[in-house]
Amino acid sequence: MGRSKGKGGGRGQGSTARVVSKQHAEDDKMFLRRSREIMREGNSHLQHGRLEHAKLSFEKALQLCKGNSKEASQLHSSLGTICLLQHNFEGAVKECTLALEIEPYAIQTRHRRARAYELNGNLIQALADVRWLVKLHSQAPKVQQPFVALERKLVEQLRTASAAHKVAQLELQEKRSGDAAETVGIKLDRGGDVRLVEVSSRMNYAELKAVALEKFQGLANFNVKVKDGDGDEITLQSREDVRAALKLAKTPKFFVSEVEEADVVAPLDSELEETRVAPNLMEGITESSQQAAEPEKPEEEVYELDDWMIDFAELFKEHLGIDIDTPLDLSKLAWEKCAEALDSAVQNSKSEALLRQAANKFEEVILTALVNLGNVYMCIARKYIDAKTDEDDAVEEIKKADKELDSAKGMYKTALERKGDFADAVLSLGQLEFEKGKISTSFGVPEGHKYYSAHAEGYFLDSIEFFKQSLSLLDESGPSEEEAKGGKDGGEKSEASLKAQAQVMWGNALYELSQCFATAKKDWKPTLTQAVDKFKEAKCRSEEVRSALDMHCEKIDAEDVKVYMKDFVDEEEAK
Structure with a gap:
């Protein structure tokens, strides 16, 4: 609160943390799905020889997969293929090694790294990888055969190189010393x-x-x-x-x-x-692009069906009224049955209500996504502010941050255009105005600038109005239908947490406003009293409030602190 807590604080924050954690898990799933889509796009680019497009796709997918081991290994391996095709052999070794650190038994990746080592002149490591593959397939001679041939080739290359270098060394030594x-x-x-x-x-x-x-x-x-x-x-x-x-x-x-x-x-x-x-740069590279775009397939196994199984399948098809001379496509039949059932369900009198419920759920997702996107822009704005190193940087960094804040505001406004009583968006608008007020009080920009210090009061007052409005909307709407299903452990606690968050933010804005009044030689004490009252309503911890009072720009003496803290009881102490 105040300068010490920002928008945090309050005993109701535990539920918020759990909600945020759940949201993060959902975000990770969404990012992983998108990563797989982009990886498929990259494979398509690679198959058609668009190497730079494929590289960009794989790098982007790697950022989105959030360290998921299977996808990350495949993406590093695919990047290794691109490096190999571009004759960047060191890069190929690096990417394949990263893939093998995640999935050591990726056969194509290790084979690819062996080729990259060979082309880069590191015959020792190339042979080590190939012999690892030979050993791995010791029980499958047909699969092992090409690796054995490659092993023989590398040994011969190594022997040739060693012999040639040995002769060169001996000749050089003899020339220098004159001795044998x-x-x-x-x-x-x-x-x-x-x-x-x-x-x-x-x-x-x-x-x-x-x-x-x-x-x-x-x-x-x-x-x-x-x-x-x-x-x-x-x-x-x-x-x-x-x-x-x-x-x-x-x-x-x-x-x-x-x-x-x-x-x-x-x-x-x-x-x-x-x-x-x-090395022979053409050998083995041309196959790499096709191999990278295809997942590794296990060795095919052949299964034999007894005659009675075939006879029973034909009898089953005959009783279903299906031509026994055509393949039995159960998937197609299943979809046909589903379509029939769906047609019947849509014509049912209850279907409209169910479809409306589905539409409302999707609308909630859209609204939440808009607010979350706005919050991302807010975070970017804070990064620009934190990046300021001296006073000369202030105006330029504030300009960048202001652009991001405008983008955030656009997202919140769009959400409210879709649902005018969406409390989360109103609450976020209040936080945005609060951030503008903090910028105005923190940087000495010239008079006439949007964030000149004299404008701080207006930003804090605007934020307070948004916080009031969000609390009013929360009181009117109550918990959502999904939250209400959880009873006191679900909807009521979630709503109480959001209200506590709004009250803490309101208290923060009042606290900062009191400092603006104090700086302008106005009566600031009533505003600070209101701020402390809001912190009490939000059930903030007493030591946090006391710390905020100690940090106020006006030195508050010990007796006045006691007055502010009168009747302030922590929830844990009350228990």
């Missing part, structure tokens, strides 16, 4: 399976991982460790670590430790570049 190039033998140990490998003494961490991938079939996510003279295991991360490890023994042993994907120590980009193979 140096190679060293190392041992690779994967859970007791030890391999002896000859490598260059200048080998980096990425090349070491590439060698391990070549030597051990099925190896995917892993780190490489080495034991020092004290027996401590050290996890390698770079070229420097590998070179230090090579000096530990004549034939050093490196331990291949398989880990979860999140725990993999990835090689540096500069080292990965040395394992790169120039």
Whole structure:
């Protein structure tokens, strides 16, 4: 209240919070439905090659789906496809990784990321993803077959890149030193399976991982460790670590430790570049757009029907009077029966009343949506005001905020044009005028401006009239039909909460008005007394009211505070 509470406060706010929570849940469902519609639009754009349109659709749908895991994973994967088609391979890896963090078993997404890794030169991670897919389909050889072929291709690419780089390193070393190039033998140990490998003494961490991938079939996510003279295991991360490890023994042993994907120590980009193979940019990309626009389908299964089942189905169709040589479309029959029933229901004498009830419910939804949309514009206006950093920004930010407030007012007025006694819209108009008054008292805009401080009184007085009107409408209308069904636990409590909110707002406006009067050297005390009375009616907490009195621009002494707080009893204390 006052400066301390804004439009909040009051013991009746608990019910309002529950109503708001329910409204938020309904909003989330609405946003999710809209997200799915936009996602379908994006899929259509993608199928027709309109990549930028598809990208915008998917990004917008991602904002609306409110973190829903299934939709978010699909949208990130689709964005990864677009990046892949646009040759933005780093972006494709990023989007596919975000999708896999949500849904690790999305097969097409992981396949897509493997291709993006390959095209970006990261053969190590590409092979890790492909081997994950091979392992996943170990019980389905037909499904596994293309991934096995891809694995062989990547291993060959990795072997070619490693061999070429090894030769280049040895030639460079020989040219610099004039001596024969140096190679060293190392041992690779994967859970007791030890391999002896000859490598260059200048080998980096990425090349070491590439060698391990070549030597051990099925190896995917892993780190490489080495034991020092004290027996401590050290996890390698770079070229420097590998070179230090090579000096530990004549034939050093490196331990291949398989880990979860999140725990993999990835090689540096500069080292990965040395394992790169120039990719075929056309291979595999052309299929991506069609795959992204289609949901993943499980492997089809074939079911056999016994003869008696077929005979029974034909007998059933014959008794229904349906041609047994045509397919049985129960869906079509069901809709025909529904249509017949609907025709009968509409002609029934009770149908008009029911249809009127339906129309009224939709009208309530429209009115609530208009007020909520106005409230959104109000929030945007507050954001502009809060963004002001110094006095020079004030006029410009107020101009932006005023435009949003006008939009909010338009929504409230539209709601009242549809239903002149809609208390929520009237209450919101009062809050809007209150906000204008606060702007006028908070910023030192020049004289003649719409929000010059002298205009604050008028805004607060207008807001009070709206609050009075909303309370009058609430008294006349009572709880809605739906609220009334809940009895005291439903309609009456909801209505009481809305009334308490209006009284708190009314009290806030009177409080601010008393400060305007005090600044103008007018008699402000009666107005402040009225404000405190409104706070009492709204059952606000005594400490909140006392805090507001302490913050008043006129220093109120302790004795006067006692007078204002006389007979002020908290609801909890009364109990």
